[in-house]
Amino acid sequence: MEAEREQQQASSGAYSAFARFVLCGGGVGLASSFAVAALASLIPWALANALVTVISTLLATELHARFTFGAGGRATWRQHAQSAGSAAAAYAVTCAAMLVLHGLVAEPGAVLEQVVYLSASAAAGVARFAVLRLVVFARNRSLAAGAVRPCMRPWPATHSRTESPALCRAA
Template sequence: MASAVVAPAWSRLRHPLFLQVARYVMVGGLGTAVNAATFLLLRTAGLDAVPASLVALLVSTAVSTEANGRFTFGGTAVHRWRARVQVGGTVLFYAFYSSAVLLLLGLVVDAPTPVEETVALAAASVLGGVGRFLVMRYWVFGTSDVPVQPVAPKPGTVDAWDERA
């Protein structure tokens, strides 16, 4: 069994934002990789750019939302209704945003290749990711103004915040 990398307790208490940002960047990298791989696979299989982007978006949003809930913001309270709104808002935002990026790329580059489309979508996702982090940190997780439920780790896994790990 691999041991989890756990920051010292003083670090977690003094710099929780830094740790959340670092974890969010790692999860964001994973989500971007899942999005890019899914998009490229679908494009090379013959699906048009915008539908391939939407399918990749749904897959990567599901993966990254689950990973952020468990790893980035693990152990903090979550407002379930706000989490659902955030997921829906993320899908809607990226559906329009990524479609606009692909259409703009088509205006700038004659007949962009699937690899060029993938790079454009991955680069554009960084900007959207900053906004998503702020929404998740300040609106979905750790809210104190509403009844919340803690995010529980899966049975048999080590919670990243557990100092005994």
């Protein structure tokens, strides 16, 4: 019964985190799509996408650290670096989608480009959510939920391995 309740809470937490991810990341992504379109009129599209991806990744990682995944503060350098890895994959997906579009349609209109870009961004965003939740911000979520911290002191000789986590509960 307890395990079922914990599973429901975890599922509920995932849904609310995904909703916050869509709100924060989607808002940044939508603004980014307009920024890429505007900047692409001045410089090559791939360069515009790269610049906007860097800036939007920094902003989104901060938002996700503070609001989406409950870190409660600024993102660490490690989290920024890990987030950058998933953003690089998202960048590759959006570039590939646009290359395919331009390979199939000689002169696509701005609306079609936006639809393709946002669709590719949404698909990459779902994958990014999984990476951010399960890897980048996983430690913060488990500590915030009152999970057992890894024991940093040696186990007393009088206690077995199975008893030691109780000695190291989060304070």
